[in-house]
Amino acid sequence: xxxxxxxxxxxxxxxxxxxxxxxxxxxxxxxxxxxxxxxxxxxxxxxxxxxxxxxxxxxxxxxxxxxxxxxxxxxxxxxxxxxxxxxxxxxxxxxxxxxxxxxxxxxxxxxxxxxxxxxxxxxxxxxxxxxxxxxxxxxxxxxxxxxxxxxxxxxxxxxxxxxxxxxxxxxxxxxxxxxxxxxxxxxxxxxxxxxxxxxxxxxxx
Amino acid sequence: xxxxxxxxxxxxxxxxxxxxxxxxxxxxxxxxxxxxxxxxxxxxxxxxxxxxxxxxxxxxxxxxxxxxxxxxxxxxxxxxxxxxxxxxxxxxxxxxxxxxxxxxxxxxxxxxxxxxxxxxxxxxxxxxxxxxxxxxxxxxxxxxxxxxxxxxxxxxxxxxxxxxxxxxxxxxxxxxxxxxxxxxxxxxxxxxxxxxxxxxxxxxxxxxxxxx
Numbered sequence: 001x002x003x004x005x006x007x008x009x010x011x012x013x014x015x016x017x018x019x020x021x022x023x024x025x026x027x028x029x030x031x032x033x034x035x036x037x038x039x040x041x042x043x044x045x046x047x048x049x050x051x052x053x054x055x056x057x058x059x060x061x062x063x064x065x066x067x068x069x070x071x072x073x074x075x076x077x078x079x080x081x082x083x084x085x086x087x088x089x090x091x092x093x094x095x096x097x098x099x100x101x102x103x104x105x106x107x108x109x110x111x112x113x114x115x116x117x118x119x120x121x122x123x124x125x126x127x128x129x130x131x132x133x134x135x136x137x138x139x140x141x142x143x144x145x146x147x148x149x150x151x152x153x154x155x156x157x158x159x160x161x162x163x164x165x166x167x168x169x170x171x172x173x174x175x176x177x178x179x180x181x182x183x184x185x186x187x188x189x190x191x192x193x194x195x196x197x198x199x200x201x202x203x204x205x
Numbered sequence: 206x207x208x209x210x211x212x213x214x215x216x217x218x219x220x221x222x223x224x225x226x227x228x229x230x231x232x233x234x235x236x237x238x239x240x241x242x243x244x245x246x247x248x249x250x251x252x253x254x255x256x257x258x259x260x261x262x263x264x265x266x267x268x269x270x271x272x273x274x275x276x277x278x279x280x281x282x283x284x285x286x287x288x289x290x291x292x293x294x295x296x297x298x299x300x301x302x303x304x305x306x307x308x309x310x311x312x313x314x315x316x317x318x319x320x321x322x323x324x325x326x327x328x329x330x331x332x333x334x335x336x337x338x339x340x341x342x343x344x345x346x347x348x349x350x351x352x353x354x355x356x357x358x359x360x361x362x363x364x365x366x367x368x369x370x371x372x373x374x375x376x377x378x379x380x381x382x383x384x385x386x387x388x389x390x391x392x393x394x395x396x397x398x399x400x401x402x403x404x405x406x407x408x409x410x411x412x413x414x415x416x417x
Contacts, residue, residue, distance in 0.1 A: 020392060025235035026319040083295060086313050087287040094280050123279060126236040126317040133310035179407035180400075182415035183232060187400030194393035 004148045011152030014203055017127045018160040019194040021134075024127030028161055029186060038165035042158025046151065048100060048122050049131055052093050053150035054143050056132045059088060089132045097123040127157050164190065209335065217339045221347035223410070227320045228351045229403045230413060234320035237311045238352055239395040245368045247307045248356035249349075254293045256345030258315055259324060262286045263341035267329040282325050283316065290315045320344055355398050363389030 017023045024045070031041050062068055064085050069076035101119045104112045122128060131153045140146050167189055176185050227233045234255070241251045265285050266273075273281050294312045297305040305312065315321070324344050329337040360366055365373030365385050373383060388394055407413045 022236050022239040022392065022395070023314070025239070026233060029232055029235065083291060086291050086294070086316060087284065090283050090287050090316050091280070094283055120279070123283075124317050124319065124322050126314050126319075129317045130236075130310060130314055133313050137310065177404075178414050180404050183229070184400050184403040184407065187396050187403060191393040191396035191400065194396060195391075198391060198393065 003145070007145060007148050008152040008155075009203065011149055012156040012159065013197065013200040016156040016160060016197055017130065017153050018157060018190070019197040021130060023130035024125045024157055027122075027125055028157075028164070029183070029190075032161050032165040032168055032186075035162060035165045035169060038161045039158075042154075042161050044119055044122055045125065045127060045157050046154030048093075048097055048119075049128055049150040049154035050147060051100065052096050052128060053131050053135050053153075054146045055096065056089050056092055057135055057140065057143060057146040059092065060085065060136055064088065085133075085136060090129060093128055093132070094123045127153070160193070164193065167193075214336060214339050217336060218343040218346075221340075221343040222350065223347075223406070224413070226347045226351065226406070227323070227344050228348055228399065229406055231323065233323045234318045234348055235399075237314050237318055238348065238355075239392065239399065241308055241311050242352055242356040242359055242395050243363070243390055244307075244360050245353065245356045247304050248352045250297065250301060250304045251308060251311065252345070252349030252352045254297070254312065255315060255318065255320065255348055256342060258286065258289045258293060259321055259345040259348075260338050260341035262289055262321055263324055263329040263337040264334050265289075266325050267332060267334040267337035270330050273330075278330070279322075282322065286321050286325075287316050320348055351399070351402065354402065355395060358398055359389045359394060362386045363394075 015021070018025070018028060027041065032038050060068075062071060064081045066080035066082065067077045069079050069081075097119060101112075104119075131150055134153075135146055135149060138149075140149065164186075168186065171185065171189070180188075221227060225231065228235060228238055237251065237255075242248050262282075262285055266282055269281075269285075290313065293315070294305070297308070297312060324341060328340045332340070357367065360368075361372065363386055365371060365378070365383075373379065373385075
């Protein structure tokens, strides 16, 4: 239990997807104009991450890693398919996003309308693929750890986008120098927020 | 030959460098742009990889554009891009292993770099292969110069070197009392530097200023 809580705190605050690794910046900057839409996108990212990263973990463990095919036959112990991981991961992500979209459309039209255009966008959100690649690097022991890891990463991303949207809603009424308006001031804002998040560095329960 | 480099095609190459810059104007591909800019060498390798992948994925998708069914085009595009990125990744591992280690997951993240999908959707799906190829190179270069510019400032002020050459030390700045600025190496400064680049660019090109 302790490792899970530690992992959660670590992924939400210390190794925040946005502020420490800049993953998913494109949609982060494009969709953070109002709090309402950013909450929708944040929830969708958490949702897709919690499903795709554990699936990719299982694929990595039983298909791609060196010696992972021994469950098929001991002769395959030397096969190393790691070089295929990019293409497998992105295919899994794109397929699951499509699947999730269809399932939600069938069973919960109201949620489908709320998430709407964001779901297809998520397939090319760097945070999802980035999460999968970090999962590969960190070599987790069990599936449950990857579930916690992916939930924490998604939650960190969602917190980041909702707080930026809240600031941007307020800053609309302030008098910013014309060339800095819009994108420029947003970058500087994110930089300042990232500095605040640096305070969590080395934080451990 | 003259037709291949007509003024229209040259525009495709030069526009993304300034007025249609993928990072500062189209807001594409920021994820990887910020994380690899601590030192110039990885930034340069990253920029080169992106130029190659954008150019060739644009070329391939443009050549296939009439045969790709609309409904599954995203997955087809992703597979083409992923195959190219795997090739680049294996080449980097073979020839510049230390840089490949520094870039870590960010080579793989070229797949989801929004520049690629953005250009494929907006340009390659509607234009001929040669134009798309040039457009890919232009956008890759537009991305690259921002990357290298940010990396230059961060490396010079953060570590006092330029491409590993100890410039600050050779200029005698340390004996004059200069101290390396540690914040420059931290992630937030990359964001603020890009913000400053946008500020400078927009005050020089008034038409880019956003309306209220």
